[in-house]
Amino acid sequence: MPLGSLFDSRGLPRLLAVAAVLFAVTGGQVALAQPADAGHDVTFTKDVVPILQRSCQICHRPGAIAPMSLVTYEDVRPWARSIKRYVEAREMPPWYIDRRIGIQEFKDDPSLTDEEIATIGAWVDAGAPRGNPADAPPPVEFPGPEDWRMGEPDLIVAMPEPYMLPPDGPDQFPNIIVDPGLTEDRYIKAVEMKPDARSLEVVHHATTHMTVFDDDITRGNFLNEYAVGKNGDIFDDGTGRLIKAGTKIRFGLHLHPYGEEIPVMVKLGLQLYPSGYEPKYTLISQHMGDDDDLLIPAGQHSVRTDGYTLLTEPAVVTAFQPHLHTRGQAQCIEAIIPQTDEEGNVLKRAPGPYGAAPLMEQVTLNCVPKWYFNWHLVYNYAEHAAPVLPAGTVIHVSTWHDNSESLRVNPDPRNNVVYGQRTIDEMSFAWVSYYYIDEAEYKARVAARNARNSNDQQ
Ligand code: HEC
Structure with a gap:
């Protein structure tokens, strides 16, 4: 299969080509980005506010999760140097995809362009002038805690009672199981989770799982993630997630004490397809590349583990989210793809001692080169950039852990660490969301991607 079909025009192969051209033109000196309107005086009101509105204020406003508001000039001015440092280091806004490799087009990407970072830098260096009011x-109106951003839900699943979070102490990670009383299998069309107004400042993130108890085995299936500023997950048309009769919802909360006792209340809203309706595609979110034999020796960093998951049918991958604990360091996800000819037949090597093995190609989908335990982010691919993969593709997840003293959040570098559920244990896998398509549709989608890519190249 031609590589181009995997990516759209900003994908890997093109990026490399652009880098090579830049290198040729500049003789190796890659020019630094200039602020958007270099030459004019950069001011807060004209140049900086639009950036803060788009990428910061959802969290940095009164009553939201971040420690300070970045709405008015008076709010922002004392933080100017710190803002410059954080955005230049790409630590804020939270978005940790490696920009040099892999897919770069996502839904809801809040990250700053190089020009925006240069604009903030130029503004701070010029003494952070206010400019003309x-x-x-106009100020942005953010959704209130009572607004469902996806629209009204058909089913609301609420915690049975608030969880009382003490005023101080370490972060807490309660798990709360709720029975929504579903008596028939249904398909979910959209899902959203939200804390109530009082809990907004303390819910750092939260997940829900669909939990089924059968044959005394508890099976969990990732449903949804709440992270500040996230929209509801509204699945593409004709795509749904199955929720089986009898499923219980498990809320997994990450709470950050805030100086006063807070009754934490989180609700899950579901929009459902009509009873009996089966959507064309079933979206699945599952662990991929698990390595449950983890051993991270005391004091060591860059300890690598690898895990592999086979896609048995052609698939469209819609999202990925690294899942590591406090000692997580980095993760990459790649697809090992059987190569096919124009008709979609798998290409094989000439028969050798191992038989006629298929030709495989490794392609990096994405890397998160630095993991921040505070930020469990879901990276949702833009529809036109979501990888379309043939049957037989192996998803390979590489993970690195840091158990050294230099990791500030390391609970104890003197201990060997193994796999486990507790936050002080470790995990190594990615949540991957995907849906299977049939062979005919796979071929049609690859053809459409290739046509688009060759149009882009003209
Ligand atoms: C998704 C929520 C979110 C977004 C979006 C966000 N921040 Fe933050 N920011 C936080 C939180 C929470 C903290 C506190 C530290 C932490 O948990 O990482 C923080 C910390 C900071 C700090 C350090 C404050 C200190 O105490 O030194 C700066 C500076 C900052 N953010 C600037 C920005 C800027 C500038 C943007 C936009 C370009 C931005 N942030 C976008 C949530 C966010």
Whole structure:
């Protein structure tokens, strides 16, 4: 299969080509990005406010999760140097995809362009001038805690009672199981989770799982993630997630004490397809590349583990999310793809001592080169950039852990660490969301991607 069909125009192969051209033109000196309107005086009202509105204020406003508001000039001015440092280091906004490799088009990507970072830098270096108040865009109205951003749910699953979070102490990670009383299998069309107004400042993130108890085995299936600023998950048309009769919802909360006792309340909203309706595609979110034999020796960093998961049918991958604990360091996800000819037949090597093995190609989908335990982020691919993979593709997840003293959040570098559920144990896998398509549709989608890519190249 031609590589181009995997990616759209900003994918890996093109990136490399652009880098090579830049290198040729500049003789190796890659020019630094310039602020958007270099030459003009960069001001808060004209240049900085639009950036803060798009990428920061959802968290940095009164009553939201971040420690300070970045709405007015008075709010922002004392933080100017710190803002410059954080955005230049790409630590804020939270978005940790490696920009040099892999897919770069996502839904809801809040990250700053190089120009925006240069604009903030130029503004701070010029003494952080306010500028003309008339230049500022109107303030953004953010959704209130009572608003469902996906629209009204058909089913609301609420915690039975608030969880009382003490005013101080370490972060807490309660698990709460709720029975929504579902008596028939249904398909979910959209899902959203939200804390109530009082809990907004303390819910750092939260997940829900669909939990089924059968044959005394508890099976969990990742449903949804709440992270500040996230929209509901509204599945592509004709795509749904199955929720089986009798499923219980498990809320997994990450709570951050805030100086006063807070009754934490989180709700899950579901929009459902009509009873009896089966959507064309069933979206699955599952662990991939698990390595449950983890051993991370005391004091060591860059300890690598690898895990592999086979896709048995052609698939479209819609999202990925690294799942590591406090000692997580980095993760990459790649697809090992059987190569096919124009008709979609798998290409094989000439028969050798191991038989006629298929030709495989490794392609990095994405890397998260630095893991921050505070930020469990889901990276949702833009629809036109979501990888379309043939049957027989192996998803390979490489993970690195850091158990050294230099990791500030390391609970104890003197201990060997193994796999386990507790936060002080470790895990190594990625949540991957995907749906299977049939062979005919696979071929049609590859052809459409290739046509698009060759149009882009003209
Ligand atoms: C998804 C929520 C979110 C977004 C979006 C976000 N921040 Fe933050 N920011 C936080 C939180 C929470 C903290 C506190 C530290 C932590 O948990 O990482 C923080 C910390 C900071 C700090 C350090 C504060 C200190 O105490 O030194 C700076 C500076 C900052 N953010 C600037 C920004 C800027 C500038 C943007 C936009 C370009 C931005 N942030 C976007 C949530 C966010």
